[in-house]
Amino acid sequence: GQNIDQPTEMTATEGAIVQINCTYQTSGFNGLFWYQQHAGEAPTFLSYNVLDGLEEKGRFSSFLSRSKGYSYLLLKELQMKDSASYLCAVKDQGGKLIFGQGTELSVKP
Amino acid sequence: GAVVSQHPSWVICKSGTSVKIECRSLDFQATTMFWYRQFPKQSLMLMATSNEGSKATYEQGVEKDKFLINHASLTLSTLTVTSAHPEDSSFYICSARVGGFNEQFFGPGTRLTVL
Numbered sequence: 001g002q003n004i005d006q007p008t009e010m011t012a013t014e015g016a017i018v019q020i021n022c023t024y025q026t027s028g029f030n031g032l033f034w035y036q037q038h039a040g041e042a043p044t045f046l047s048y049n050v051l052d053g054l055e056e057k058g059r060f061s062s063f064l065s066r067s068k069g070y071s072y073l074l075l076k077e078l079q080m081k082d083s084a085s086y087l088c089a090v091k092d093q094g095g096k097l098i099f100g101q102g103t104e105l106s107v108k109p
Numbered sequence: 110g111a112v113v114s115q116h117p118s119w120v121i122c123k124s125g126t127s128v129k130i131e132c133r134s135l136d137f138q139a140t141t142m143f144w145y146r147q148f149p150k151q152s153l154m155l156m157a158t159s160n161e162g163s164k165a166t167y168e169q170g171v172e173k174d175k176f177l178i179n180h181a182s183l184t185l186s187t188l189t190v191t192s193a194h195p196e197d198s199s200f201y202i203c204s205a206r207v208g209g210f211n212e213q214f215f216g217p218g219t220r221l222t223v224l
Contacts, residue, residue, distance in 0.1 A: 042215040097153075098155075
């Protein structure tokens with residue numbers, strides 16, 4: 001079956017670094033996406049990994065290990081506006097995106 | 110980046126009525142559009158995949174006669190919730206993809222409340 005796990009919620013302090021983990025078991029793998037979603041809004045694209053390793057984009061980085069079925073999203077220099085839900089999604093062999101339940105991140109002053 | 114719009118952004122309707130939600134790709138032609146549903150505190154669940162000019166492919170457990178999808182052009186897909194009931198109240202989000210590109214571009218979502 002399809003299974004994507006990520007923590008339900010996390011709390012971090014403004015200016016700090018936070019790592020959100022995602023583990024997956026899916027029928028086939030054609031890449032892993034991270035999205036940010038603020039309450040009541042649509043998800044916005046953050047990153048895409050298809051090969052093992054780290055992808056860095058400004059304050060956000062994403063890592064993938066296909067052999068371990070594992071990814072993480074790293075957020076540096078946290079800002080209050082980073083408080084949101086972070087969704088891990090895997091593109092399966094059929095081309096569909098399978099979403100995790102999302103991690104609600106609260107950034108506190 | 111590519112822009113996808115949805116209309117309406119929110120709708121309140123009475124039980125038993127039908128509601129149509131439009132999804133448009135504004136600056137690109139979308140060969141494939143996806144419809145998702147998101148209940149509070151839950152993640153996005155794919156309802157169906159639609160390709161322009163062909164019938165939509167529905168996910169297991171999604172009633173195709175209740176959730177009618179039409180993808181009549183490369184820039185427009187519609188989702189009609191027929192005979193809506195309170196349990197259909199949810200956040201409906203569409204996304205669009207160009208050809209074989211990986212990235213899906215999401216619309217802003219439509220919040221449906223059925224009284």
